[in-house]
Amino acid sequence: MLEGVIIFLKNLILWPPIFYLLIAPGLITILIALIILIWAERKIAGRIQMRYGPLEISPKIGGAIQLLADLMRYTFQEIIIPRTADTLPYLIAPIAGFVISLLPVASIPISPIYLPSPMNNSIFVALAITTLAPIFSILAAWASNNKFSLIGGARESFLIAAYELIIILSAVGAVIIYGTSNFIEAVSAQQKIWGIIINPIAAVAFYVAVLMATGRFPFDIAEAEAEIVMGAYTEYSGLLYGLSMGISYTRMFVYNLIFTLLFLGGWYPLIALPGHAFISNVILPGTIVVLKTIVVSLTMVFTRAIYGRLRIDQALGGAWKFWFFVAVAGLIWGSAFVAIQQVI
Amino acid sequence: MGGKYVEKSVSTRNLSLLSKARNHLKAIMLGAKLFIRPIRITYRYPIVKEIPQEGYRGFIVLDDQKCIGCSLCARICPASAMKMFQPQEKKLRPAINYERCVFCGYCVDICPENALKHARTHDVVFESGESMLYIGEKFTVDPDTQLLTGNVRMYRVKVDDKRGLIYEPIR
Numbered sequence: 001m002l003e004g005v006i007i008f009l010k011n012l013i014l015w016p017p018i019f020y021l022l023i024a025p026g027l028i029t030i031l032i033a034l035i036i037l038i039w040a041e042r043k044i045a046g047r048i049q050m051r052y053g054p055l056e057i058s059p060k061i062g063g064a065i066q067l068l069a070d071l072m073r074y075t076f077q078e079i080i081i082p083r084t085a086d087t088l089p090y091l092i093a094p095i096a097g098f099v100i101s102l103l104p105v106a107s108i109p110i111s112p113i114y115l116p117s118p119m120n121n122s123i124f125v126a127l128a129i130t131t132l133a134p135i136f137s138i139l140a141a142w143a144s145n146n147k148f149s150l151i152g153g154a155r156e157s158f159l160i161a162a163y164e165l166i167i168i169l170s171a172v173g174a175v176i177i178y179g180t181s182n183f184i185e186a187v188s189a190q191q192k193i194w195g196i197i198i199n200p201i202a203a204v205a206f207y208v209a210v211l212m213a214t215g216r217f218p219f220d221i222a223e224a225e226a227e228i229v230m231g232a233y234t235e236y237s238g239l240l241y242g243l244s245m246g247i248s249y250t251r252m253f254v255y256n257l258i259f260t261l262l263f264l265g266g267w268y269p270l271i272a273l274p275g276h277a278f279i280s281n282v283i284l285p286g287t288i289v290v291l292k293t294i295v296v297s298l299t300m301v302f303t304r305a306i307y308g309r310l311r312i313d314q315a316l317g318g319a320w321k322f323w324f325f326v327a328v329a330g331l332i333w334g335s336a337f338v339a340i341q342q343v344i
Numbered sequence: 345m346g347g348k349y350v351e352k353s354v355s356t357r358n359l360s361l362l363s364k365a366r367n368h369l370k371a372i373m374l375g376a377k378l379f380i381r382p383i384r385i386t387y388r389y390p391i392v393k394e395i396p397q398e399g400y401r402g403f404i405v406l407d408d409q410k411c412i413g414c415s416l417c418a419r420i421c422p423a424s425a426m427k428m429f430q431p432q433e434k435k436l437r438p439a440i441n442y443e444r445c446v447f448c449g450y451c452v453d454i455c456p457e458n459a460l461k462h463a464r465t466h467d468v469v470f471e472s473g474e475s476m477l478y479i480g481e482k483f484t485v486d487p488d489t490q491l492l493t494g495n496v497r498m499y500r501v502k503v504d505d506k507r508g509l510i511y512e513p514i515r
Binding site for chain 1 (some may be wrong): 371372374375378382383384385386388464
């Protein structure tokens with residue numbers, strides 16, 4: 001009886017959709033990455049700005065569990081709903097935003113054999129789902145009925161139009177080279193040489209567009225703390241604020257998963273232990289992918305310490321007048337690479 | 345379109361693509377340099393303490409043997425923090441209330457017998473208003489004896505040509 005229950009639970013956890021969305025690279029991995037990234041962001045900014053950063057809560061490990069304390073505070077804080085807010089969308093927006101920013105994981109594999117859902121267009125499905133989350137940010141801004149929120153939502157909607165095209169065009173620049181829109185085939189095409197070396201232009205455009213999409217510096221325009229208190233999430237408090245703060249980091253993690261698989265060689269160098277199917281097919285490739293993703297995300301949080309904030313017109317001008325053409329150049333470079341390969 | 349400030353902003357930022365890229369690279373290199381070798385200008389206050397320079401206007405200590413009870417210190421005090429008290433069968437002695445004291449140092453300056461002096465301690469936590477009144481024996485205890493004990497690292501501020509203010513460890 002007990003053995004049956006244990007086997008059932010084991011099979012349930014190892015069922016790919018559950019494993020992907022709950023354990024890796026889903027909820028649990030993203031929460032751990034969130035703790036590491038937010039701590040690293042504050043610590044790096046502290047080091048560069050000649051201070052210590054978070055330290056007092058656990059001095060021996062450099063204040064690494066600071067975010068756990070913050071999360072606990074958010075969890076038990078009172079949630080204040082303004083009288084003038086539109087209650088239902090106000091409550092739904094951060095929750096749905098967090099869930100939907102996590103959802104692209106459903107089509108991002110972290111292993112060559114063990115898949116969340118077998119599909120041939122997984123790159124385009126993942127990119128399509130990543131574009132949904134900002135709508136809930138705008139919904140939160142509208143439902144809050146606050147002028148700061150409204151300004152933040154308007155800025156967010158301007159930025160969406162600027163960065164989404166760059167992300168998709170530069171991803172297509174990589175997809176053209178691999179000749180497939182399936183993550184697994186795209187990664188196995190990078191077995192010898194990584195995509196960032198074949199098409200560096202598209203990789204740089206993708207990287208900058210992800211900075212813009214997730215509100216990292218210098219594109220921290222939609223939730224500029226000094227100008228408009230917290231942007232679209234000004235009126236939120238307690239657990240809802242914690243969720244809304246996590247949205248941008250979750251989106252950054254998911255975009256960086258895509259970046260890792262498209263440009264950084266995914267699970268290569270692939271290490272396989274003979275005889276251990278689960279370890280060599282799931283755990284080792286997954287660890288490699290998640291580690292690469294966290295390293296890329298660390299370079300993104302590093303920008304907080306060195307950049308100021310751009311104005312909205314500077315960011316939009318840069319996106320439309322420069323980075324859009326860089327993404328198109330990446331697309332042309334990818335097509336030219338394929339054409340040259342076919343001639344040779 | 346635009347305006348005075350927009351034109352000014354555009355004209356000063358009208359750099360070539362190469363110099364823009366160079367400026368970005370410079371910023372990233374500076375950040376990386378500071379990340380690897382940080383220059384910290386803050387210190388962890390309760391664990392690390394800074395020893396003030398000579399002549400720092402900290403707490404005031406009374407030398408009971410030198411005091412002649414002339415009450416000049418109580419007269420000069422601008423915040424009325426110092427008052428004269430008379431213990432049993434003794435002359436007048438000053439007492440100080442740190443709830444009012446502004447650490448101006450007039451009482452130390454005016455004392456004809458140099459009976460008052462500044463200690464270098466400034467940071468003491470009081471649990472109640474009554475404990476802020478230093479009277480009799482309590483006023484003659486030098487708080488600097490507690491400053492140098494305890495499990496703390498001592499630092500002294502120095503001015504460095506390259507790095508500005510630095511904290512030099514004493515022990």
